[in-house]
Amino acid sequence: MKKGEATRSRIVGEAARQAAVRGLSGVSLGDLAEVVGLSKSGLFKHFDSKQDMHRAVVEAVLDRFRAAIWLPAQALPPGRARVEEVFRRWMHWGETEWVESGCPVMAISVELDDQPGDLRDYLQKGLKAFRQNVVDELRLLRDPPLSEAEAQAAYFQMKSFILGHSDSRRMMGDLDAERSANAAFEALLERTSCASA
């Protein structure tokens, strides 16, 4: 069972690309099939329904997110180095791998955040795991370690700057967005790592 898996992942990849632009619900199976070079009915040998495909897309996007951002950072020494790597990779991910659409995790989050259900829960679970990883790393910014609450506050700001960067860059066309985000993040690290215990 080799060919099938390859085709399936081609479909999911293209679906993710389109979903990042038009939203999950904006992906038409007809369009998708055509781009991938299949008939519409051929798609259904790989998915039971459109919802089933949505699930596959979310899974794939989360996997790629982890692979592009969290995993490479683990090769670095714990603490600040890893956190900076995560931030840099996170910010760049949307601009290099998803040029036309921006970060798909963001797009799908905004789409699903007001649509309760299994898929939303699954995405939330994945994002929470990622957050906890980063929070654990953030605690190491200081010696003695930051409290859980302090690290969560830092994560909140870190994530906010990523979101802010995306809005500035994509919606507002601000060419300085990256510099603004980096400056804000570096200042955050300074404050956080020097704060008294």
Next chain:
Amino acid sequence: MKKGEATRSRIVGEAARQAAVRGLSGVSLGDLAEVVGLSKSGLFKHFDSKQDMHRAVVEAVLDRFRAAIWLPAQALPPGRARVEEVFRRWMHWGETEWVESGCPVMAISVELDDQPGDLRDYLQKGLKAFRQNVVDELRLLRDPPLSEAEAQAAYFQMKSFILGHSDSRRMMGDLDAERSANAAFEALLERTSCASA
């Protein structure tokens, strides 16, 4: 011409509500007509096309955004008081007037940011005007006033915290989101207003 305008604004209001949830392109004219209590063809006496309705929705949302956030803050003394009011109102707007969907400006921004065209440009223009207003106010945080660049950096962070709050609250279900955002914002104001010239 009274009745027509009233109906039109009812339509636009409902369309905005639905667009904040499903996205502009996710609003079906059939559904919309039914909820408003019209026939589908009746809708077309008020709009030339779906695109025309999108434009009306974006206009209305920007108007309500300004009316709910910027205008009331102008009643306060310039500088910090206004800025704090804007932040508080901005954060609450999505949770009070748009309970089921979150802030529509955010939703529509994310939807349009990768779809170049008139509508996107119009939205961008409105948001830039709002930003400039807030930036001007932010400069007054310090005496002597902050530079334009410093104020823009502060605005970047301020906006980021609003976005972060929305993500935390709506996607991650974080009940402490508001406190995190407020704390981050107040610290930002402290840093900014005390920075040496």
Next chain:
DNA sequence: TAGAAAAGAGCACGACCGGTCGCTAATCTC
């Protein structure tokens, strides 16, 4: 290499999509 299993094509379906037309009825203007 034969045969099972998977991949995919072709077609048709019912529902719904945005949109038009002509008609009636309500509303506004003078």
Next chain:
DNA sequence: GAGATTAGCGACCGGTCGTGCTCTTTTCTA
């Protein structure tokens, strides 16, 4: 209150949506 304007309806159009069904071809396995 007469007449013009406009709001709104119902029927309908061509197209596309997601999703079945059957049938053929390719691919994997023993």
